[in-house]
Structures are given as C-alpha cells and as structure tokens.
Amino acid sequence: MTNMIKSVMTAAAGVLLASAASAADLAVTPAAPPPPPIDLGFGMKLANDYVFRGIDNSNGHFAAQGYLELRAIDWIYAGVWTSNVSFPTAYGLNNPSAEIDLYGGLRHTWGALTLDLGGLYYEYPSQTIPAGGFTMNYYELYFKPTYVINDTFTIGGNVYGTTNFANSGSSGIYASGTLKVNFPTFLPWKGVATYASGEFGGQFLDDNRFGVKLPTYATWNVGLGATYDIWTLDVRYSGSSLSQNSCALLSGVRNWCGNRFIASIAVDTSILSLMK
Numbered sequence: 070m071t072n073m074i075k076s077v078m079t080a081a082a083g084v085l086l087a088s089a090a091s092a093a094d095l096a097v098t099p100a101a102p103p104p105p106p107i108d109l110g111f112g113m114k115l116a117n118d119y120v121f122r123g124i125d126n127s128n129g130h131f132a133a134q135g136y137l138e139l140r141a142i143d144w145i146y147a148g149v150w151t152s153n154v155s156f157p158t159a160y161g162l163n164n165p166s167a168e169i170d171l172y173g174g175l176r177h178t179w180g181a182l183t184l185d186l187g188g189l190y191y192e193y194p195s196q197t198i199p200a201g202g203f204t205m206n207y208y209e210l211y212f213k214p215t216y217v218i219n220d221t222f223t224i225g226g227n228v229y230g231t232t233n234f235a236n237s238g239s240s241g242i243y244a245s246g247t248l249k250v251n252f253p254t255f256l257p258w259k260g261v262a263t264y265a266s267g268e269f270g271g272q273f274l275d276d277n278r279f280g281v282k283l284p285t286y287a288t289w290n291v292g293l294g295a296t297y298d299i300w301t302l303d304v305r306y307s308g309s310s311l312s313q314n315s316c317a318l319l320s321g322v323r324n325w326c327g328n329r330f331i332a333s334i335a336v337d338t339s340i341l342s343l344m345k
Contacts, residue, residue, distance in 0.1 A: 105341060110138040110148075112337035118329060119152055122243060122272055123288030123309025124316070125325040126168070128155035140339075146187075147173035156196070157321040165196035165205075174211075185213040191235075205235045209243075223249040227270065238278025245270025245288075260297055266305075267291035284315035290331075299338040305331050 112135065118125065119132035126132075138148030150170040158164060174187015188210045196204050208231060215225040225247040234241035249266040256263065268290050274283035292305020308328035311319070316326035 106142050108140045108339050108341045110136075110140060110337070110339040112136055112335060114333050114335035116331055116333035118331050119154065120290075120307050120329065120331055122270070123286070123307060123311065123326055124320050125322075125329070126152075126154050126156070128157075128325075129329075130155055144175055144177050145173075146176055154193070156193075163196050165193035168193055181217040183215040185211075185215075187211060203236065207231055207233050207236045221251050223251075225249075227268075234274055234283070237283065238276075239283045240275040241283075242273045243270060244273075256295075258297070261295055262297075263293070263295045265291070265293050281318075284311060284318060286311045286315065292331075299336050299342070301333075301335045301337065303331075303333050303335070307331055 114132075114134045116132045116134070118129055119127035119134070132152050132154075134150070134152040136148055136150040138146055140146045148171075150172065152168050154165055154168045156164050169192045170189050171192065172187060172189035174185060176183065176185040176187070188208060190206070190208045192206050193204060209229045210231070211227065211229045213225065213227050215223065217223045227243070227245045227247070229243040230241070232240050245268050247266065247268045249264055252263045252265070254262065269287070270289070271285065271287050273285045276282050286309055288307075288309040290305050290307040292303055294301060294303035294305075296302075306328065307330075309316075309326045311326040313323040313326075317323045320326065
C-alpha cells in the first residue's frame with residue numbers, strides 16, 4: 070500500500086511539474102502585436118518619357134515623378150502624385166508647370182483578391198486660356214481588382230470613368246486588363262526578382278462641348294522588369310491605335326501617339342517597411 074501511495078504521489082507531482090512548465094512556456098510567448106493602424110508610403114521614379122494611355126505627356130523628354138500615400142487600418146488611403154509634363158500650346162492653352170493628381174479611396178486584400186475603389190483629380194497648374202480661364206483639370210472615379218492566381222501569374226483590371234474628360238465636356242470610360250508573370254529565380258544576385266507584364270485597354274470618349282466626337286481608341290504596353298528590395302527597373306513598349314489626325318485632335322500634336330520604348334527606375338517603400 071505504501072509503495073502504491075508513493076507511485077500515485079510521484080505521478081501527480083510529474084503532472085503538476087509538466088503543467089507548470091507548459092504554463093511557463095505560455096507565459097514567455099507573448100501574442101503578436103497588431104499592426105500599426107497608419108502607414109505612409111512614398112516613392113520616386115525617373116523615366117525617359119511620360120506616356121499616359123498611349124499619348125505622350127512629356128514631349129519625349131525625361132520625367133521625374135513621385136508620390137506620398139497615407140494608409141489607415143488596412144482599408145483607407147489618400148495620396149498625391151506628381152510629374153513634370155510638356156504639353157503643346159494648341160487650342161490656346163499654356164504649357165502647365167506640372168501634373169498633380171490627388172487621389173483616395175478604399176483598398177483591401179482578402180487572400181489572393183485585392184479590390185480598390187476610389188477617385189482622383191488631375192490638376193495642371195498654370196495651364197489656362199487667358200480669356201476664359203479654361204484648364205484641363207478634371208476628375209475620374211475608378212475600380213481596380215487584382216487576383217493572384219499563384220506565385221507566377223497575377224491578373225487585374227482597371228475601369229475609370231468621368232463625365233468631363235480633360236475638361237472637354239466629353240464623357241469618358243477607360244477599361245483595361247493586366248497580366249503579370251513572375252519568372253523563377255535564376256539570376257546569381259540574391260534577392261533579385263524578374264517579371265514580364267502587360268496591359269491592353271480602350272479609351273471610349275463622347276462628343277465634347279463643341280459637338281465634336283472625340284476618338285475612341287485602343288492602347289497597350291508590354292515590358293520586362295527586375296526588382297531588388299525597394300528598387301524596380303522596368304523597360305516596356307507602348308502604343309495606341311490612334312491615327313495622326315485623331316492624335317492631333319486629342320493632344321494637339323500629330324506624332325505624340327505612336328509606338329515608343331519607355332525605360333524607368335523607381336524606388337517604393339513606406340515608413341513601416343523601413344522600421345522592420
């Protein structure tokens with residue numbers, strides 16, 4: 070009987086010690102802190118040309134671009150993007166000092182799916198017709214879904230709409246599809262990732278305020294790129310279906326809508342990323 074009591078007490082002591090050890094392990098493993106509710110993203114890009122939906126916006130000259138974006142609770146964002154531009158003085162317009170885009174909306178990711186819904190306002194400072202105060206400033210609303218199929222393929226879409234494209238009085242819709250293909254890592258430099266990406270879309274426009282039908286056209290771009298940490302190097306080929314006459318009607322210059330190569334180097338990061 071004594072031996073039996075000793076055995077039971079020994080077993081009980083072992084259970085208590087094991088429970089105490091487990092409790093100690095739990096005590097020294099703190100729960101992961103929730104991510105901070107606010108972050109600030111920012112970046113810069115230098116490109117040999119600025120092409121917007123198949124139309125040159127910098128007269129074939131280098132473009133320096135940058136952005137700041139405030140992000141809150143993994144849902145809300147608002148930002149500003151800017152670039153130098155070089156527009157012709159057609160239709161009595163002055164060449165603006167820059168393009169400044171103010172944008173914001175809701176963006177969230179559920180697993181492989183990201184949805185982005187928002188609006189933006191294009192502003193062109195110093196661009197006016199002296200007699201009437203006309204500017205090209207206008208707004209667009211947009212919806213941009215993205216889906217990551219696997220580690221290799223990502224597909225996406227873009228839909229932008231406005232009732233006053235480039236302040237011309239024309240309603241406009243731009244719709245496009247995108248595809249990105251991530252290549253397997255094969256370069257000797259650790260951390261370098263390479264990809265190919267492309268976009269095909271259409272700009273659909275209505276009559277302007279003078280009753281002139283603005284051209285509807287297709288535009289595309291395809292390119293190769295490499296990323297390392299916060300840096301991205303990208304080279305792509307861009308074009309549109311606009312004829313020279315249609316190009317002149319939209320841009321004021323006949324040869325601003327032709328096919329061309331665009332090379333760029335960009336840096337993108339955020340405050341929280343730098344703190345990791």
